[in-house]
Amino acid sequence: MEHYTLSNGVPIPAVGFGTWQMPDNETGYDAIRYALDCGFRHIDTAQGYGNEGTVGKAVRDSGIPRSEIFLTSKLDNPNHGYQNTLSSFARTLELLRTDYVDLFLIHWPNPLQFRSTWQQTNAETWQAFESLYAAGKIRAIGISNFRTHHLDALLSTAKIMPAVNQIRLCPGDSQDALVACCRSHGILPEAYSPLGTGQVLTVPAITEIAAKYGKSPAQICIRWSLQNGFLPLPKSVTPSRIRENLDVFDFTLSAADMQTITGLTGCAGAAKDPDTVPW
Secondary structure (H helix, E strand, C coil): CCEEECCCCCEEECCCEECCCCCCCHHHHHHHHHHHHHCCCEEECCHHHCCHHHHHHHHHHHCCCHHHCEEEEEECHHHCCHHHHHHHHHHHHHHHCCCCECEEEECCCCCHHHCCCHHHHHHHHHHHHHHHHHCCCECCEEEECCCHHHHHHHHCCCCCCCCEEEEECECCECCHHHHHHHHHCCCEEEEECCCHHHHHHHCHHHHHHHHHHCCCHHHHHHHHHHHCCCEEECCCCCHHHHHHHHCCCCCCCCHHHHHHHHCCCCCCCCCCCCCCCCC
């Protein structure tokens, strides 16, 4: 498995296994165990997904040393604020059955219940993140769904630069200006929904390129993410697709094919506006 290196020197596997909408039951457990068996070493979950317990059990039962698995979780919207962050993070550790996480993210920058005070609330939340980082409970801290103005506000008080911004990135929704902003600060763009929630898999340009390389449309999208310097987080509960999503390091898309994919617009919708989402 190839790696990126975060701004604080922590290595992070270049493809992660996403668990959004993955059930907190045997189906989810089996998918995570299979992903680990296939070679995934980066598992992405969140308090809001409701499956941290299943993730923790699957990791524990895998027999793989904890030090070899990169675990990410995210702070749920109601848990913003200094004390709320600390107490909810303690619960995350309990559910994951670990004494640290490798990466912890603020899931959304502007939750509905803090919408009138999001700048101050994020500042207090980030102070808790920095405290947990200093205590060795988190190896790297970051953000998710932050636009440029949210990042600017956070950096006005932050002592530690976020290592990651996990955002929606896929063919047809590449958020170029936001990615450029992240890179200017040394922040790694992580790509959730790198397959456009499946919408891009039937786009003719994608299927034609897939046939050319003898790969699946999903593999083409994941490879496009990697060659753009993104960290994709594909998800699936289907064993064949889980295995396929990791088999993306034995080919390289040509510059022309990269340009074709990057030029796609409107084929997968757009990222939700964090200032107007109803949660």
